[in-house]
Amino acid sequence: MKQLSGIDATFLYMETDQTPMHVAGLTLYDLPKGFKGSFHKHFTEFFKGRVHLIPIFGMKLAKAAFELDHPGWVDAGELDFDYHIQSAKLPKPGNRKQLEDLVAELHSQRLDRTKPLWQFTIIEGLENRQAALYSKVHHAAVDGGAGMVITQALYDLSEKPREVKPAEPKPEARVPTQPERAILTVNDIMQNVVRQQLNMLETVPKMMGQLTDMIAPLLSGKVGLPQIFAPRTPFNVTVEAKRSYAARSISLLDAKAIAKATGAKLNDVVMAITSGAVRKYLMQKQQLPDAALIAFVPISMREVGNTDINNQVFGMNVPLATNYGDPLKRLKKIMQESGASKAMAGGVKDAAPSDFTIIGAPTLLPGLMQLYGNSKLADVIPQVVNMCISNNAGPPFPLYCAGAKVTALYPVSIATHGVGLNVTVQSYIDHLDFGLTCDYNAVPDVDVLAGLFIDSFEELKAAVEKSAQPAD
Numbered sequence: 001m002k003q004l005s006g007i008d009a010t011f012l013y014m015e016t017d018q019t020p021m022h023v024a025g026l027t028l029y030d031l032p033k034g035f036k037g038s039f040h041k042h043f044t045e046f047f048k049g050r051v052h053l054i055p056i057f058g059m060k061l062a063k064a065a066f067e068l069d070h071p072g073w074v075d076a077g078e079l080d081f082d083y084h085i086q087s088a089k090l091p092k093p094g095n096r097k098q099l100e101d102l103v104a105e106l107h108s109q110r111l112d113r114t115k116p117l118w119q120f121t122i123i124e125g126l127e128n129r130q131a132a133l134y135s136k137v138h139h140a141a142v143d144g145g146a147g148m149v150i151t152q153a154l155y156d157l158s159e160k161p162r163e164v165k166p167a168e169p170k171p172e173a174r175v176p177t178q179p180e181r182a183i184l185t186v187n188d189i190m191q192n193v194v195r196q197q198l199n200m201l202e203t204v205p206k207m208m209g210q211l212t213d214m215i216a217p218l219l220s221g222k223v224g225l226p227q228i229f230a231p232r233t234p235f236n237v238t239v240e241a242k243r244s245y246a247a248r249s250i251s252l253l254d255a256k257a258i259a260k261a262t263g264a265k266l267n268d269v270v271m272a273i274t275s276g277a278v279r280k281y282l283m284q285k286q287q288l289p290d291a292a293l294i295a296f297v298p299i300s301m302r303e304v305g306n307t308d309i310n311n312q313v314f315g316m317n318v319p320l321a322t323n324y325g326d327p328l329k330r331l332k333k334i335m336q337e338s339g340a341s342k343a344m345a346g347g348v349k350d351a352a353p354s355d356f357t358i359i360g361a362p363t364l365l366p367g368l369m370q371l372y373g374n375s376k377l378a379d380v381i382p383q384v385v386n387m388c389i390s391n392n393a394g395p396p397f398p399l400y401c402a403g404a405k406v407t408a409l410y411p412v413s414i415a416t417h418g419v420g421l422n423v424t425v426q427s428y429i430d431h432l433d434f435g436l437t438c439d440y441n442a443v444p445d446v447d448v449l450a451g452l453f454i455d456s457f458e459e460l461k462a463a464v465e466k467s468a469q470p471a472d
Contacts, residue, residue: 001062001072004140009070011139012061013365014416018241018373020110022117024136024412025426026103026247026435029404031129032159039131039404040087040122046402047085047120052167053153056141057084060116067362075170076116083115090125096247097447099123099132104245106134107412107437117141131404139414155399155406227319229382231289233282235421236383238376239439246450247410249431250457261464262328264335269460270391270432271295271338272331274423275320276456278387279330281449282322292319296385296419299342316341317385327460328467378418387421388413394428411435415442 004012015021031039051057059073088106090098102123111117117138124131137150156162230236250273259269274295282288298315318341321333372378390413399406410433411424420442426433434453438446 001074002059003064003072004070006070008140009361010365012071013361014369015110015366016370016373017110018239019369019414019416020108020241021139021414022107022111022136023139023142023414024103024107024134026099026408026410026412027133027135027401027406028126028408028410029131029133029401030407031131032403035403038087039124039402040085043120043122043133043402044081044085046161047154048081049166050153050164051079053164054150056137057116057118061113063362068360069362071362080115083112084119086119086121088121088123090123092125094126099126100245100247100447103134103247103412104243104440107136107245108241108243111136111138130407133401134412136412151395151399155401157397157400159400159403159405161400161402227292227294228384230294230384230386231291232383233289233293233386234285234287235386235438235442236378236418237420237439237442238373238378238417239415239420240441242440243415244438244440244443244446245412246436246446247408248434248436248450248453249408250434250454252427252430252432254461255432255457258331258461258464261468262331262335264331265338267297267391268331268335268338270425271297271318271320271334271389272327272460273453273456274387274389275322275330275334276327276459277449277452278320278421279322280452280455284448288322290323293322293386294319294384295387295389297338297341298388298390318389327456327463331460373417381418383418385419387423388419389423389425391425392427394426394433396427396429398429408433411437413437415439 011021029039035042056073058076058079060076061071062074063071088102090102106121111119117140119136121134122131123134126132135150142150255266255269255273258264259266264272275293278293279288295318296315297318318334319337321330321337324330324333390411392411394409406428408431409426409428411426412435413422413424415422415437420439422437424435424437426435434450436443436446436450436453438449443449
């Protein structure tokens with residue numbers, strides 16, 4: 001049994017019926033020329049020959065003895081493809097809104113923990129001879145970087161699928177008895193506790209030095225105190241199970257041109273587009289706070305070439321300058337805030353623990369999460385962020401799946417108590433694909449918000465072009 005790390009297991013402990021902890025993707029396909037019949041059946045036969053390329057898809061959870069420590073992954077045996085690859089068909093006309101509503105419904109449903117923690121749904125009946133794949137995997141198994149491993153296994157570079165070496169037979173493993181499991185669990189707990197205490201002793205001097213480096217600019221007056229708490233918005237509520245979802249695309253080339261013209265990073269441009277959209281959305285509802293909204297922005301700790309399928313992420317909080325009306329000033333302020341936040345996060349991420357052991361965590365932590373939701377504390381206590389914004393680099397070349405051309409790769413992410421809006425972005429060829437995953441009560445009109453993302457992008461683009469024009 002391969003035990004989950006503390007970070008991976010946390011996504012299991014945080015999960016309730018109201019807060020499913022899976023991440024997903026919505027992939028659009030142009031069906032192969034002349035294709036007839038069921039794309040669901042076609043895809044299923046195709047993927048049966050590739051599923052072994054993703055080892056975590058053949059593993060399921062196993063509890064530690066007496067649930068004293070984190071669970072682990074064990075071989076799941078024969079896969080139930082009737083469960084893992086579902087089929088759905090949109091009624092006519094099969095438009096984008098119908099697709100987004102179906103994805104929101106599918107995304108609200110938890111994965112079955114007695115099986116490997118993934119499930120695909122092939123969606124047919126789309127207009128323009130398209131099909132879609134909604135693919136969800138539990139966050140305990142993957143982060144954005146590990147998701148690229150799944151992409152590499154699933155897709156090809158041409159219409160003709162590449163040859164894949166068949167799976168090798170698995171050796172039979174003896175299942176330990178209950179007394180053996182108890183002994184192994186206690187041994188693992190003791191080793192983990194000792195190892196983490198030693199790691200902590202090694203980390204303390206480094207953390208103290210990094211904290212000193214962080215505090216020095218504050219004491220010298222070179223930088224101001226960071227904004228600690230986020231203002232209250234409709235996004236910061238106790239979430240329910242129902243989700244709303246929308247997907248939109250913008251030009252990657254234009255976004256890069258904005259970044260080049262202003263000296264910004266592409267991630268800054270994504271945050272500025274989000275800031276402009278959310279600002280207008282809240283203004284329309286007369287609920288825009290005076291203070292700037294704050295976003296949690298994940299930072300990958302994955303080294304180049306690392307293909308381990310697990311979570312290797314840290315994060316930073318970035319004020320989004322929603323209190324600035326001018327789009328260029330808003331971008332410049334975000335660049336400043338992002339640089340400061342990244343420097344601060346970079347100073348501590350190497351010292352931050354990536355694992356932890358709490359005896360009885362599988363019982364204690366889910367209970368606390370359930371209490372947090374049932375008590376609706378998120379409705380009243382101050383929050384440190386208003387939303388999550390994540391930007392992942394995708395392939396700059398066309399992909400194919402089972403002979404079908406991929407036209408878009410839209411992310412579908414997580415909404416949780418206190419953070420009912422998640423904006424995740426994936427680049428693909430020459431466009432940026434935005435996925436807005438929301439608690440339905442927080443954002444019931446997500447299509448309106450999604451439209452404002454396009455408006456915000458065009459507004460920022462126009463402002464940059466105008467600033468580049470010579471003065472009369």
